[in-house]
Amino acid sequence: MKRLWSLFIVTTLMLTTFGTLHPAKAETNLPTDTIPDEEIEFPTGDDVENYSFVQLSEPITQDYDRNNEVLLGYYEPAAQINSTVVTPMDNYREYDKWYVYDQGITKSWSYLSNPYFIMSIARGMSYEKSKEISATISGTFSKEIPNASLPAVKSAFNLNASGSKKVTEKIVLSGPGSGYSSRDFYYKKGRHTHKIKIVQEHRSNWDGVLWKKTFYGSVGKPAIKHYSVDRR
Numbered sequence: 527m528k529r530l531w532s533l534f535i536v537t538t539l540m541l542t543t544f545g546t547l548h549p550a551k552a553e554t555n556l557p558t559d560t561i562p563d564e565e566i567e568f569p570t571g572d573d574v575e576n577y578s579f580v581q582l583s584e585p586i587t588q589d590y591d592r593n594n595e596v597l598l599g600y601y602e603p604a605a606q607i608n609s610t611v612v613t614p615m616d617n618y619r620e621y622d623k624w625y626v627y628d629q630g631i632t633k634s635w636s637y638l639s640n641p642y643f644i645m646s647i648a649r650g651m652s653y654e655k656s657k658e659i660s661a662t663i664s665g666t667f668s669k670e671i672p673n674a675s676l677p678a679v680k681s682a683f684n685l686n687a688s689g690s691k692k693v694t695e696k697i698v699l700s701g702p703g704s705g706y707s708s709r710d711f712y713y714k715k716g717r718h719t720h721k722i723k724i725v726q727e728h729r730s731n732w733d734g735v736l737w738k739k740t741f742y743g744s745v746g747k748p749a750i751k752h753y754s755v756d757r758r
Contacts, residue, residue, distance in 0.1 A: 578603075600626070622728055626675075637716055646711070647709045649706060660692055663716075664690040665689050667679065719746050723740060
């Protein structure tokens with residue numbers, strides 16, 4: 527009887543002891559601080575106020591030959607968050623950087639308006655005189671160009687936010703030769719169609735370039751064409 531009672535006491539003590547034990551927690555090196563979702567920023571090319579265009583070159587004038595191209599510039603966040611010193615506690619940000627390449631003119635004077643009269647020089651007026659003519663002309667953009675890259679493309683071709691540009695040309699006025707009574711001067715609004723390449727770099731301030739995409743399209747760059755007509 528004593529043995530049974532002793533065995534009962536031992537068993538009870540063992541159950542009590544193990545019942546109070548807790549499983550050991552595995553130790554990890556994971557940080558306890560997390561970044562709140564509302565602090566993660568994803569600016570894109572649409573955020574024009576926070577972006578700036580770095581102009582490198584002017585559009586090229588040679589015909590498109592599938593070989594030549596020039597980097598006109600790139601569009602990036604004004605703060606250049608990719609160039610700052612990144613520490614582990616910086617808020618994570620993703621953004622796009624747009625590169626615009628001009629590959630040359632595929633068609634000269636792809637559009638010409640009706641003629642605009644400038645002035646007429648009568649016969650016998652032998653002097654030469656320079657005159658500046660200006661016109662605001664809208665550019666064109668092919669449908670293959672991503673909407674988010676349009677601010678970069680417009681800046682690369684020196685167009686304003688609406689996609690137009692004031693073009694100024696200087697012409698020399700002179701009277702006609704013998705046999706003609708007058709010389710009339712005119713100008714037309716036009717465009718030169720440029721083939722362009724756009725490279726989208728999707729970046730983060732922690733990891734640099736995450737992925738790239740390349741797009742091809744065309745831009746109608748504003749231009750003025752002037753000419754004269756001799757009349758008898």
